[in-house]
Amino acid sequence: xxxxxxxxxxxxxxxxxxxxxxxxETGTITVIVGTxxxxxxxLLRMINRLEEPSSGEVRINGESTRATKPxxxxxxxxxxxxxxxxxxxxTVGRNIGAVPQLMGWKKDRIRARVDELLSLFSxxxxxxxDRYPAELSGGQQQRVGxxxxxxxxxxxxxxxxxxxxxxxxxxxRAQDDLRRIQRRxxxxxxxxxxxxxxxxxxxxRVAVMDGGRLVQHATPAEIIAQPATPLVADMVGDVERxxxxxxxxxxxxxxxxxTAPGEAMPAEASLRDALAACLWSGRSAVPVTVDGVPSGRVxxxxxxxxxxxxx
Amino acid sequence: MRIGTVLRPALVLLLVALVLRPAWFxxxxxxxxxxxxxxxxxxxSLLSLSLSHLGLVAAxxxxxxxxxxxxxIFVTRPAGAAFRPLSRTITNMGQTFPPVAVLALAVxxxxxxxxxxxxxxxxxxxxxxxxxxxxxxxxxPPATMEAARGIGLNRWQRLVRVELPLALPVMLTGxxxxxxxxxxxxxxxxxxxxxxxxxxxxxxxxxxNTAFVLQGGLIVGLFAVLIYDALVQLETxxxxxxxx
Ligand SMILES: Nc1ncnc2c1ncn2[C@@H]1O[C@H](COP(=O)(O)OP(=O)(O)O)[C@@H](O)[C@H]1O
Ligand SMILES: [Mg+2]
Numbered sequence: 043x044x045x046x047x048x049x050x051x052x053x054x055x056x057x058x059x060x061x062x063x064x065x066x067e068t069g070t071i072t073v074i075v076g077t078x079x080x081x082x083x084x085l086l087r088m089i090n091r092l093e094e095p096s097s098g099e100v101r102i103n104g105e106s107t108r109a110t111k112p113x114x115x116x117x118x119x120x121x122x123x124x125x126x127x128x129x130x131x132x133t134v135g136r137n138i139g140a141v142p143q144l145m146g147w148k149k150d151r152i153r154a155r156v157d158e159l160l161s162l163f164s165x166x167x168x169x170x171x172d173r174y175p176a177e178l179s180g181g182q183q184q185r186v187g188x189x190x191x192x193x194x195x196x197x198x199x200x201x202x203x204x205x206x207x208x209x210x211x212x213x214x215r216a217q218d219d220l221r222r223i224q225r226r227x228x229x230x231x232x233x234x235x236x237x238x239x240x241x242x243x244x245x246x247r248v249a250v251m252d253g254g255r256l257v258q259h260a261t262p263a264e265i266i267a268q269p270a271t272p273l274v275a276d277m278v279g280d281v282e283r284x285x286x287x288x289x290x291x292x293x294x295x296x297x298x299x300x301t302a303p304g305e306a307m308p309a310e311a312s313l314r315d316a317l318a319a320c321l322w323s324g325r326s327a328v329p330v331t332v333d334g335v336p337s338g339r340v341x342x343x344x345x346x347x348x349x350x351x352x353x
Numbered sequence: 354m355r356i357g358t359v360l361r362p363a364l365v366l367l368l369v370a371l372v373l374r375p376a377w378f379x380x381x382x383x384x385x386x387x388x389x390x391x392x393x394x395x396x397x398s399l400l401s402l403s404l405s406h407l408g409l410v411a412a413x414x415x416x417x418x419x420x421x422x423x424x425x426i427f428v429t430r431p432a433g434a435a436f437r438p439l440s441r442t443i444t445n446m447g448q449t450f451p452p453v454a455v456l457a458l459a460v461x462x463x464x465x466x467x468x469x470x471x472x473x474x475x476x477x478x479x480x481x482x483x484x485x486x487x488x489x490x491x492x493x494p495p496a497t498m499e500a501a502r503g504i505g506l507n508r509w510q511r512l513v514r515v516e517l518p519l520a521l522p523v524m525l526t527g528x529x530x531x532x533x534x535x536x537x538x539x540x541x542x543x544x545x546x547x548x549x550x551x552x553x554x555x556x557x558x559x560x561x562n563t564a565f566v567l568q569g570g571l572i573v574g575l576f577a578v579l580i581y582d583a584l585v586q587l588e589t590x591x592x593x594x595x596x597x
Contacts, residue, residue, distance in 0.1 A: 090503065092499075092503060113502075113505045113506065113507045114505065115505075116504060117505030121504055123496060123499060123500060123503065124496075127494075127496035127497045127498075127500025127501075127503070128497070128500070129500075129501070129514075130497065131518045140504055141505065144506070144510075174594070190500075190504065191504070200503075
């Protein structure tokens, strides 16, 4: 559990982060979202002490971060940034193995870990281990940057716009990869982005920053349904709010008895996908399967009723 | 590149022949020597003069590299940033002093021989290495430096594992400039009895023997061109590895 306790950072007269208090539960993704200059990066960098707070403190599992020397603290916390920051003179393998090497792991163990991570990110270890970062595509470099942050199995992972430089398709894939890997490893992630879409897609909780202050800290559904300030409402995008909300709800929530024509959808798919399918094929309901077994349907009417709940 | 593959071995062969078998060139240089004067310099072996010349250059450049890189590392740390203008002034002064003046001033203190030459070459070598090292160390990719801190490298590890390797190609450029300047400047050392190839040139000037002057000049020039070329290739290779 990460507790951020009334943390403030001032530079001269200006306040970059203003008395932020929030808690991130172990095993969850918290996405910090806000416009440029709202203090997201500064907040994140105070957690691993790349920046020292002017006041307030951060506790990780109850222990103040001030109790540990900064560079030792940072080895326990994964850190991935926009523009990856890979070491251009080291191979992919050495980049990913950097932290384990600092922690004194044996060579075999590091190598096994590097290969495991490359596979996890769908990069063939034999093909990529010995390449230099300049020999990778942008998407691959970014994935290696995230792999490096994960290498020593840190309990906590800090990510600053890790997918900012990627094009939309690669970006969506990288987000899915991250989500899948996080679920599997049970890591706690604090991720910074300026993109509300990304925040809603990835976050168990979303923290919205504005002018150095935390203006809302809630689940994606709450953020969409009850934006705390006009800025949050604006970021969510008023017109798209119903669609965003539907994208968070699985079909299983509106599953009912009955049959429907056409191709079936799995129960984990979102209501937004089902809505799209209905509109696209002119159906008034779609059949739903649970673990591959036909189990009922979701109707267009039910989806509409659900979307109107919050309107 | 293509022209280099032919020219490079040819120049190496020419240099080796000039140093080891100077007699082969007698017909070539004969028209330049005064009547009845020796055509080929034989007072001491050209090989030993060359080795001594290169040795002086290597020792002075090594010392200049140590000091200049050390100084550059110091002034690019937060603790040393305040000294940056001062250190720049000092190294610049090393450059503006004419080498002959340095020699003249150093002789009373160090006596005749290699000492004053080493001092002059050392002072001359500082500036290019210092300037390049400071530039290289203060223009490292910011994302890489942020990541180096962020993953938990301490100051020393950042310097040794990240900053120096990434700065190396640009530092080498400075070292290359120093070496080439030193190769030429070392010839003046012979005026204060340092054993360098300048001995051949000066003997030629004193006796109006253009053959000697040309011989000495050619050897020094070829060394400079070939060493320059070798260092350029080394830099290119290192820069490629650093992903530039
Ligand atoms: N080292 C610094 N010195 C002075 N001001 C800074 C520094 N770092 C950040 N700031 C200021 O703090 C504010 C928040 O910056 P930042 O945390 O980078 O915002 P974000 O990541 O949300 O774009 C900005 O106004 C920025 O100019
Ligand atoms: Mg930022």
